Amino acid sequence: MNITTSPPSGTRDFLPADLARRRHLEGVIRRVYESFGFVPLETPAFEHLSTLLGKYGDEGDQLLFRLLHRRDKLARALQEPGVGEKDLADLGLRYDLTVPLARVIANTKDLPRFFKRYQIQPVWRADRPGKGRYREFWQCDIDITGTTSLLADVEVCSAVVRVFEELGVRDITIALNHRQLLRCLIQASGISPEQEETALVAIDKLDKIGLDGVRRELAARGIAAAAGERLLALISRPPEASAADRPAVSSSAGSAAPGVSPAEAAELDRLAGLLTAVPEAAGPLTQLRELLEIAAGSPAGPYLRLDATLARGLGYYTGPIFEIRSPAFSGSLGGGGRYDGLIGMFKGTAIPAVGFSIGFERLLLVMEERGLFGRLSCGPDVLFCRFPDASPADALRAANALRQAGLKVEVYPETPKIGKQFAYAESIQVKLAAILGAKEAQEGRLSIKHLGTGEQLTLPLREAAARLQEWAKTG
RNA sequence: GAGAGAGUAGCACAAUGGCAGUGCACUAGACUGUGGAUCUAGCUGUUGCGGGUUCAAGUCCCGUCUCUCUCCCCA
Numbered sequence: 001m002n003i004t005t006s007p008p009s010g011t012r013d014f015l016p017a018d019l020a021r022r023r024h025l026e027g028v029i030r031r032v033y034e035s036f037g038f039v040p041l042e043t044p045a046f047e048h049l050s051t052l053l054g055k056y057g058d059e060g061d062q063l064l065f066r067l068l069h070r071r072d073k074l075a076r077a078l079q080e081p082g083v084g085e086k087d088l089a090d091l092g093l094r095y096d097l098t099v100p101l102a103r104v105i106a107n108t109k110d111l112p113r114f115f116k117r118y119q120i121q122p123v124w125r126a127d128r129p130g131k132g133r134y135r136e137f138w139q140c141d142i143d144i145t146g147t148t149s150l151l152a153d154v155e156v157c158s159a160v161v162r163v164f165e166e167l168g169v170r171d172i173t174i175a176l177n178h179r180q181l182l183r184c185l186i187q188a189s190g191i192s193p194e195q196e197e198t199a200l201v202a203i204d205k206l207d208k209i210g211l212d213g214v215r216r217e218l219a220a221r222g223i224a225a226a227a228g229e230r231l232l233a234l235i236s237r238p239p240e241a242s243a244a245d246r247p248a249v250s251s252s253a254g255s256a257a258p259g260v261s262p263a264e265a266a267e268l269d270r271l272a273g274l275l276t277a278v279p280e281a282a283g284p285l286t287q288l289r290e291l292l293e294i295a296a297g298s299p300a301g302p303y304l305r306l307d308a309t310l311a312r313g314l315g316y317y318t319g320p321i322f323e324i325r326s327p328a329f330s331g332s333l334g335g336g337g338r339y340d341g342l343i344g345m346f347k348g349t350a351i352p353a354v355g356f357s358i359g360f361e362r363l364l365l366v367m368e369e370r371g372l373f374g375r376l377s378c379g380p381d382v383l384f385c386r387f388p389d390a391s392p393a394d395a396l397r398a399a400n401a402l403r404q405a406g407l408k409v410e411v412y413p414e415t416p417k418i419g420k421q422f423a424y425a426e427s428i429q430v431k432l433a434a435i436l437g438a439k440e441a442q443e444g445r446l447s448i449k450h451l452g453t454g455e456q457l458t459l460p461l462r463e464a465a466a467r468l469q470e471w472a473k474t475g
Numbered sequence: 476g477a478g479a480g481a482g483u484a485g486c487a488c489a490a491u492g493g494c495a496g497u498g499c500a501c502u503a504g505a506c507u508g509u510g511g512a513u514c515u516a517g518c519u520g521u522u523g524c525g526g527g528u529u530c531a532a533g534u535c536c537c538g539u540c541u542c543u544c545u546c547c548c549c550a
Contacts, residue, residue: 004523004541059548062476096550127549128476129542201548272512313549324550332550359550375506422510437508444495 010127010135020376021316026120028141029163036159038118038142043100049092055099055342057197057315058121063125066142067137093124097141098316098339098355105145105353106346109222114146120360132329132362141336145343148292153320153338157300158358160324160334165299165356170373171334172326174303176291177310179317179337181271181284183249185308188278189230195223201233205310211236234274236307237267259296260289267306270290284319289318314387316342322356328366334358380410381472382427387437394441398461403435405465407472409434425451434464 007013030040035158046067052063066089068074077087105115109310119139121169129135142159144152157174161239164172186199202217211232218228229334268289268398288306295301312321312335319338326333336356344350367373384399387393395411402409410430412421418435435447446464448454450471459467 001502006541009542011510031542125549128547130544130546135550205547331548334550353519357550362550385509418508418512419510424510426510433510435509439508447508449509454510457507 002445004087008135010129011137012134016378020337020378021364021368022360023048023378024373024376025360025367028142028166029358029360031116031122032163032166033118033140033142033159035162036142037259038116039102041104041117041119042121043094043097043119045124046091046093047100047103047365049086049090051103051346052092052095052099055316055345056095056313059313060095061314063127063448064095066122066127067091067093067422074465081339094309095125097121097122097139097357098314099342101141101143101355102132102343102353102470103346105343105351112146114144114152116140116142116144122356131329132359132365134361138360140358140360141355142357143349143353145353148352149342150287150294150320153291153354154294154300155300156336156354157304157322158298160336160356160358161299161303162225164324164333167363167367169326169328169363169366169370171328172303172324173305174179174300175323175325176288176304177307177312177321178284178288179187179321181281181288182308182311184278184281184284185234185271185274186231188275188281188394189234190227190425191223191231191293195221199231200311203231204308204313210445220240233273237306237308238270257295258293259301260292264292264304264306267308285319312337320354324358326370329362331364332359333362367452377429379428380408380430382407382409382432382468383421383428383430384409384411384434385416385418385425385435386419386435387418388475390436392452394395395436398434398446400463401461402468405462407465407468422449422451432468434468 008122012018049064049066052064068089069077074088074365075098077083080087101117101119103360105111118141120138122136122138124136127133127135140163144156159173161172164170182200183196186196187193188199191199198221201220202214204224205214206218218231219225242302254318268285272281272285275285292301292306295304309324310321312323314337314465316335316339317339321337322335323332324334336354336359338352338354340352341350343353382402384395384402386395399409399411410428412424422433424432431450431452433449433451440446440458444461444468445458446461447469448464448471457467458464
């Protein structure tokens with residue numbers, strides 16, 4: 001009876017070649033994040049269920065991986081009459097990195113006033129896997145806590161943009177919306193507050209299922225046709241005017257927003273015009289305008305694009321929300337937003353915060369599809385080969401001298417024909433061979449061979465090491 | 476959660492209901508101190524699992540597990 005050897009659905013084993021790419025990508029992200037002044041944080045894989053529940057919305061709660069009680073606590077729980085699912089578990093695997101951060105902030109007294117942390121770790125969701133969708137995957141989060149300044153919102157967007165630029169993935173946009181604005185739009189179309197969530201879910205699909213699709217969706221969810229139409233009219237951004245017939249910025253009176261692109265300024269004006277009757281909309285509109293103005297002086301500026309249909313599933317967002325999109329992938333490559341209430345759920349006093357998260361595996365997928373990883377190697381530089389007349393001790397002595405000299409050296413453990421040893425070197429993509437036989441051992445020398453060019457020479461050990469170093473550098 | 480497809484050697488794939496095969500990979504050999512090419516020989520199987528139909532099942536039927544894709548949702 002064979003037990004299955006494949007990893008559980010939605011998880012993967014990372015072989016050395018995978019890890020070369022993953023480590024490389026992680027290094028770039030880490031470097032960019034640190035250049036923005038973010039410092040690293042890691043938190044446990046699992047949290048108290050009470051920490052996780054109720055933060056993400058119903059959908060999120062459903063997708064939590066729960067850990068059963070251990071030992072007799074489980075047995076006792078099962079004895080209880082009317083025992084339910086939630087009585088059987090008290091811990092869960094983290095669903096994202098934002099809620100654990102909020103917990104740490106609430107739990108730690110002496111953090112800097114503005115805590116800027118990055119965190120690159122796996123998260124788990126009990127989802128059905130698909131392309132670019134896993135049950136275990138990495139997120140690369142940056143967050144800034146302690147300020148409501150929209151400068152912080154722009155900084156997190158900028159850091160994310162810089163990562164994509166650095167990697168050569170430039171065809172992205174950052175869709176931008178505002179949670180409160182969204183609420184106002186729904187309210188303005190005459191949809192009841194109870195149906196707000198439902199409406200959000202439907203309009204979020206606009207770019208996937210189209211106008212008619214959303215129309216059907218809204219109807220199916222019991223939203224009056226007239227209200228649905230009003231909502232669609234409100235959120236639908238008119239097609240981009242071409243440069244020729246686009247009115248000059250100054251023509252939209254009162255909207256002078258320095259550095260903001262005419263297209264974004266026009267969309268802001270359109271939304272403002274539609275919401276004059278809703279006083280609550282003034283705040284979010286001002287914030288979006290200010291955010292775009294600040295972003296004008298940042299790497300994020302050219303990538304931001306207002307999209308009133310952007311909803312985002314997570315429950316904790318309160319202000320601006322973002323999502324990275326690219327034609328290279330049908331879902332999002334990352335997302336984020338402001339959550340000024342989340343930390344307060346753990347601690348009496350509310351602390352404002354904003355963050356952004358890059359989906360590591362999706363970015364990796366895009367880079368692989370586009371061949372954006374150059375040649376990456378993590379294997380040894382040199383295969384140390386040996387004739388049977390040289391002792392293993394002598395071989396290890398010489399090999400360790402090469403290692404001391406800074407080379408990555410694998411020693412062939414057996415002594416078949418030397419050609420076999422060379423063939424093995426090729427098969428593991430090692431270009432350089434060191435060869436030790438009785439002849440070399442007696443003279444304190446070492447033969448070295450470049451398997452790519454066929455060049456071979458016998459040198460004193462120290463010189464051999466130096467020459468191997470040269471060869472290793474030039475690849 | 477809904478729908479569709481696929482599971483045969485380490486990998487990629489064949490096999491009208493009639494002996495389970497091909498290629499790559501792997502092992503050995505063709506100058507016992509020199510690899511890549513070529514040639515020769517060899518190894519590799521509970522055809523995902525369980526049942527059923529049949530003289531006979533990889534093939535047809537039922538169940539089950541796993542994987543892939545689409546939808547939903549997301550990163």
